[in-house]
Amino acid sequence: MRLLQVCNVGRIVGGTAACAWTVTRALPDCEHHVAFLSSVTDDTARVFQPHRRHQWRSVDDDAVRRIRPDVVLLHNVSGDRCSRIRSAWTVQYVHSRGRRAAADRTLFCSRWLAKECKSSGRDATTRVLHQAVPKPPRPLQDERRELRETPVVGRLCTPGDAKWPKTLLPFYSRLAASHRNVDWEFVGCPEGMQRPLAEACHGRVRFLAASWEARRHLWRWDAVLYHHPTLTESFGRIVAEAMRAGCVPIVDARGGFLEQVTPETGWLCASASEFDVALAALSCRTRWRTMSRAALAHADDVFSLARFRRDLLTRLCD
Numbered sequence: 001m002r003l004l005q006v007c008n009v010g011r012i013v014g015g016t017a018a019c020a021w022t023v024t025r026a027l028p029d030c031e032h033h034v035a036f037l038s039s040v041t042d043d044t045a046r047v048f049q050p051h052r053r054h055q056w057r058s059v060d061d062d063a064v065r066r067i068r069p070d071v072v073l074l075h076n077v078s079g080d081r082c083s084r085i086r087s088a089w090t091v092q093y094v095h096s097r098g099r100r101a102a103a104d105r106t107l108f109c110s111r112w113l114a115k116e117c118k119s120s121g122r123d124a125t126t127r128v129l130h131q132a133v134p135k136p137p138r139p140l141q142d143e144r145r146e147l148r149e150t151p152v153v154g155r156l157c158t159p160g161d162a163k164w165p166k167t168l169l170p171f172y173s174r175l176a177a178s179h180r181n182v183d184w185e186f187v188g189c190p191e192g193m194q195r196p197l198a199e200a201c202h203g204r205v206r207f208l209a210a211s212w213e214a215r216r217h218l219w220r221w222d223a224v225l226y227h228h229p230t231l232t233e234s235f236g237r238i239v240a241e242a243m244r245a246g247c248v249p250i251v252d253a254r255g256g257f258l259e260q261v262t263p264e265t266g267w268l269c270a271s272a273s274e275f276d277v278a279l280a281a282l283s284c285r286t287r288w289r290t291m292s293r294a295a296l297a298h299a300d301d302v303f304s305l306a307r308f309r310r311d312l313l314t315r316l317c318d
Contacts, residue, residue, distance in 0.1 A: 002031040004069035004088070006059055008076045010040035012047050013188070013210050014158055015237055016075040016095050019109075019131050023073065024051055026132060026309040033067050035059070037081055043212050059101070061087050071316050077101045091316060093129065096234050107315055109235040110256035116234075129315055130259065132308030133240040133299075136215035145222055146289060151282040153250070154221040156187040156238050159210045164193050167229045173200040174272060179279045180204070185221065187214045218245035222282055222292075225250045226257075227275065233257060239266075243299035246292040250278040260302075265295040 005020045032051040059082040072090040082101035092103035107129045108114040157163045188210035224242040235256035249266035251257045267278035
């Protein structure tokens with residue numbers, strides 16, 4: 001099968017390109033073409049090798065016809081940048097709310113998003129396709145977090161002001177004041193937020209550059225903590241990736257997180273006080289080890305490439 005994927009962005013550290021890369025991993029027996037509708041970063045070009053890459057301003061049937069795919073998989077492509085494709089079976093994989101291009105079939109990355117987009121009917125459940133995530137690569141020098149007494153809590157997020165609002169500062173200031181034994185690490189934090197965030201965390205902080213390799217840090221962190229005052233994540237790949245590394249999620253009780261985290265594998269927090277309780281529980285190393293093992297086993301099952309391949313082929317081809 002020749003599969004053409006179209007990504008709205010050419011940056012692998014974003015969710016849609018990372019999902020497209022995962023599709024290539026789940027379907028190694030297909031011929032893959034990937035078209036990007038924005039400039040492609042060096043990281044992205046390297047990660048997608050050896051598959052054929054294309055850079056387009058927009059999508060039209062003539063461009064698709066030249067590739068002659070059996071299936072076209074659109075990732076969050078808007079109707080303004082994609083005319084109706086008639087030369088191939090087309091599936092739109094929706095990752096966030098917005099006006100998306102028409103397709104023969106529409107899939108959603110979570111039940112929450114399907115509901116937000118008012119998808120309903122007898123086949124509503126078949127319209128949901130939870131992403132898979134491969135295990136993050138291990139660090140070259142493996143630090144044994146099981147033997148460490150000081151918890152390390154990280155946040156790995158797409159670089160950009162929208163994901164790092166200034167309203168996070170009082171949230172981290174409160175947590176850092178209550179949990180002075182925690183070391184904080186932030187991946188992807190914009191430069192303008194680094195100094196105020198360091199002050200909010202009382203200096204117990206380390207900033208790390210955003211990159212495809214930054215997922216290695218999940219093997220060192222005890223927990224990944226994600227809170228956003230206003231933005232609800234439709235899926236949130238980082239939670240699935242964290243659990244595949246045995247890193248316990250402490251996240252907002254909203255959106256796609258509710259479909260990933262169970263009481264045995266992490267904490268879903270609806271208030272600042274619940275984030276406090278979750279961080280305090282990290283100090284009990286026996287409990288942390290139990291949750292870490294449960295998170296890893298759960299994620300290896302529900303976010304595996306084998307499961308994704310089976311569900312993806314069913315929805316692409318039936």
